[in-house]
Amino acid sequence: MKWLLTTTPSSDAVDRYVAWVKRRGVASEKAGSPSGLSSDLNAYSALLLTGGGDVNPCRYGESAVAETAGIHDDRDELELQLIRHFMAAKKPVFGVCRGIQILNVALGGKLIQHIPAVLGDRELHAATRGVDARHSIRVQGEGPLEAALRGVREVNSSHHQAVDPDAVGQGLQVVAVSPAGIIEAVEGRGLASVVMAVQWHPERLDPTDPAAERLLDLMVRACVGSAS
Numbered sequence: 001m002k003w004l005l006t007t008t009p010s011s012d013a014v015d016r017y018v019a020w021v022k023r024r025g026v027a028s029e030k031a032g033s034p035s036g037l038s039s040d041l042n043a044y045s046a047l048l049l050t051g052g053g054d055v056n057p058c059r060y061g062e063s064a065v066a067e068t069a070g071i072h073d074d075r076d077e078l079e080l081q082l083i084r085h086f087m088a089a090k091k092p093v094f095g096v097c098r099g100i101q102i103l104n105v106a107l108g109g110k111l112i113q114h115i116p117a118v119l120g121d122r123e124l125h126a127a128t129r130g131v132d133a134r135h136s137i138r139v140q141g142e143g144p145l146e147a148a149l150r151g152v153r154e155v156n157s158s159h160h161q162a163v164d165p166d167a168v169g170q171g172l173q174v175v176a177v178s179p180a181g182i183i184e185a186v187e188g189r190g191l192a193s194v195v196m197a198v199q200w201h202p203e204r205l206d207p208t209d210p211a212a213e214r215l216l217d218l219m220v221r222a223c224v225g226s227a228s
Contacts, residue, residue, distance in 0.1 A: 001223055002027040004044040006079050006099075008052040008072055017050050017096070020203035020212070024220045031078065045223045046092040047082055049099030051201065054161055060110040067114040067160060080106050087193045092222045095197030097159055100186060103197050107169025112162045115182065123180040125157045132156035132204060137176045137184045145175045145187040145196045148218040152176075155184060155200035155211045162199060171195070194222040 003021060005028045007014035018028050029044070053070020057063060059080075064071075083106040086093050095103040101111050112118055115125050124133040134156055139149045163183040168174060172195070176185035188195030196219070202212035 001025070001045045001220070002029060002043060003046045003048050003094075003223075004028070004041070004082070005030050005048045005050055006075065006082065007031070007050055008070075008075055011052065013052075014050050016203040017048065020216065021048070021219075023207065023213075024216055026220065031082075041082075041085055041089070044086075044091070045227065046094060046219070047086040049079055049083075049093070049095040049102055049197070050203075051097035051099065051159075053098070054113075055098070055102050055105055055111060057111070057113060060105050060167075062110065062113070065113045065117070067117075076102065087191065087195070090193045090226065092194040092196075092219070092226055094195075094219055096203065097199060097201055100163060100183075100197035100199050101161055103195065104163045104167075104169040104172065104186070107171055109169035109172070110164040110167035112164050112182075115160050115162055119180050119182075123178060123182070125162075125178075125182065126160055127158040132158045132201065135178050137178055139176045139185075141173055141175050141187075143173070143175070143187050143189075144218055144222070145185060145215075148214045149176055149185060149211070152211045152214070155198075156204060157200055158204075159199060194226060196222070 007030050054068045056071045056076050079102045136154050171191045172186040173189045175187050185198045202215050205212040
């Protein structure tokens, strides 16, 4: 089993994702730009959209606010193309942090560009001095992702943008939210392929943390099911 992992060019943060999926014997290949992409996408079992800078707001019909930063238009375009390809091929699409955001945009949704502008200081989602914030989550709905996350009480957090709860992408169901209502997990319903994504960073969590390992186990099972 081999997954395609997207990344921002020159970033080494994706190595954490490589190590995370390797815990379940999943091989991976990194793609940071169209020029670095293998021509044979059929070689991959799934697409994993990883963390990184902000999605260009023009992709969802808005102008950038002052806090929006780290935009890589090439990465936006690459990921949007890959999402379409993997879904058309009926292969799983997974997302982490920025991954849940670009996935929402790909399915017609919008983003909160700066969480503090919406929440103020009611809930911290950004890392402080390199240490991720932590907050509880409430799991809701039904389905494989909800079942896997049942009993997960707390997740880590390092982001300033999020899925707009008033503009969730078509075919996405909200599975988990923070106490203040920030969307923390989504799962596809009625889509051509398995789709699931989370806002937290499972690749940074302890190997025994259920917010990381239950999620990874479910992702691997989804690949096996899609291949059968």
